[in-house]
Amino acid sequence: MGVEFRHLEAFLAAAEEGSISRAARLLRVTQPALSRTLSQLEQQVGATLLRRSAKGVELTAAGMAFRAKATQAVNAFTEAVSSPFDAPRPLRVGHAWAALGRFTTNLIQRWRVEHPEYPLQLRQVDDLYVKLDEAVIDIAVVRGQRPGSRYRHELLYREAxxxxxxxxxxxxxxxxxxxxxxxxxxxxxxxxxxxxxxxxxxxxxxxxxxxxxxxxxxxxxxxxxxxxxxxxxxxxxxxxxxxxxxxxxxxxxxPVTVYLAWPPHSSHPALRDFLAIARALVG
Missing domain, CATH: 3.40.190.10 (Periplasmic binding protein-like II)
Incomplete structure (x- = not known):
C-alpha cells in the first residue's frame, strides 16, 4: 500500500491542530482510525513525522520537511481533479454583517480589476464556523472573539x-x-x-x-x-x-478586533490573493 490522499490529509490536520483528537474531530473520523492512518504514513515514508506526548503532537524535523511536500501534493491533487472545462470557482467570503466595513467597496473594486477570473461573493450568514466546516464559504470575516485553533486566522484590523x-x-x-x-x-x-x-x-x-x-x-x-x-x-x-x-x-x-478565518487545508487558488489584497487595503 502506498501513500494515499487520506494519509496526507490526516497528517496535515494533525500538524495544524497539534492534537490527534482535535484533528479527528476536524476530519470527522474516530481518534483510533486517525492514529492508524498516521502510523501507516510513517511506515510508508520510513520516518517518524509526529512526536506524541500527553500534551498533543508536534512535528519532528522530518515532519517539518514532509509538511511542505504534503501541502504541495494536496494542492496539486485538488487542482488536478478539477475539470479544465469547469467555470472558475467563486471565492466565497462569509460575514455576519458589514463584511470588511469601510474597506468593503475598495475590496470589491480592486478584486474585479486584479482577479476578474474568480468571482468574489460576499455572503451574509448566521453561523460562520458551521459554514466554514460545511465548505459553504471559503473564508470568514469574524468580529470580536479570536477564532479557535481549528482554523487558520489573521488579525486584520480594529474598529472603534x-x-x-x-x-x-x-x-x-x-x-x-x-x-x-x-x-x-x-x-x-x-x-x-x-x-x-x-x-x-x-x-x-x-x-x-x-x-x-x-x-x-x-x-x-x-x-x-x-x-x-x-x-x-x-x-x-x-x-x-x-x-x-x-x-x-x-x-x-x-476596539473590536476583525479577523479573517479559513480552514487549514483550503484549496481555493485565489485565497492567498484575497489575503494579500485585504492586508494591503487595511494598511
Whole structure:
C-alpha cells in the first residue's frame, strides 16, 4: 500500500491542530482510525513525522520537511481533479454583517480589476464556523472573539465602538460618552452576531440587559423604539442610518478586533490573493 490522499490529509490536520483528537474531530473520523492512518504514513515514508506526548503532537524535523511536500501534493491533487472545462470557482467570503466595513467597496473594486477570473461573493450568514466546516464559504470575516485553533486566522484590523442611542435620548447630543455613563440605562444586545460582552464593564457595575435579539434589524428596531441603548462597531454608523438612532463615540471602550478565518487545508487558488489584497487595503 502506498501513500494515499487520506494519509496526507490526516497528517496535515494533525500538524495544524497539534492534537490527534482535535484533528479527528476536524476530519470527522474516530481518534483510533486517525492514529492508524498516521502510523501507516510513517511506515510508508520510513520516518517518524509526529512526536506524541500527553500534551498533543508536534512535528519532528522530518515532519517539518514532509509538511511542505504534503501541502504541495494536496494542492496539486485538488487542482488536478478539477475539470479544465469547469467555470472558475467563486471565492466565497462569509460575514455576519458589514463584511470588511469601510474597506468593503475598495475590496470589491480592486478584486474585479486584479482577479476578474474568480468571482468574489460576499455572503451574509448566521453561523460562520458551521459554514466554514460545511465548505459553504471559503473564508470568514469574524468580529470580536479570536477564532479557535481549528482554523487558520489573521488579525486584520480594529474598529472603534460606538453607542447607539435613540435620537431623543439625553446622550444623543454628546460628542462622546464613556462605558460608565451607559450603566444606568437598559441595553439591547444582539446575541447572534453582536460584540457586546460583559467584560466591558466591572463585574459589580454593568448595565441591565433587558432585550436580547438575534438579528441586526431587531436590534435597530428596539433601540429606535427606546427599549434601550446599544453598543456596536463603527461600520453601523454608515450601514444602518436611521433618523431615530444616533451613534455616539465611546471614548474608553476597547476596539473590536476583525479577523479573517479559513480552514487549514483550503484549496481555493485565489485565497492567498484575497489575503494579500485585504492586508494591503487595511494598511
Amino acid at each position: 465602538r460606538l453607542a447607539a442611542v435613540p435620537a431623543q435620548h439625553q446622550l444623543a447630543n454628546r460628542r462622546s460618552v464613556t462605558l460608565g455613563e451607559l450603566v444606568p440605562y437598559d441595553l439591547v444586545v444582539n446575541t447572534a452576531s453582536g460584540t457586546t460582552e460583559p467584560y466591558l464593564w466591572e463585574e459589580n457595575r454593568r448595565p441591565a440587559v433587558t432585550v436580547e435579539v438575534a438579528t441586526v434589524d431587531d436590534w435597530l428596531s428596539n433601540i429606535a423604539a427606546g427599549a434601550g441603548l446599544g453598543i456596536t462597531p463603527d461600520p453601523s454608523s454608515q450601514l444602518y442610518q436611521r433618523p431615530e438612532i444616533v451613534y455616539v463615540p465611546l471614548s474608553d471602550a476597547p
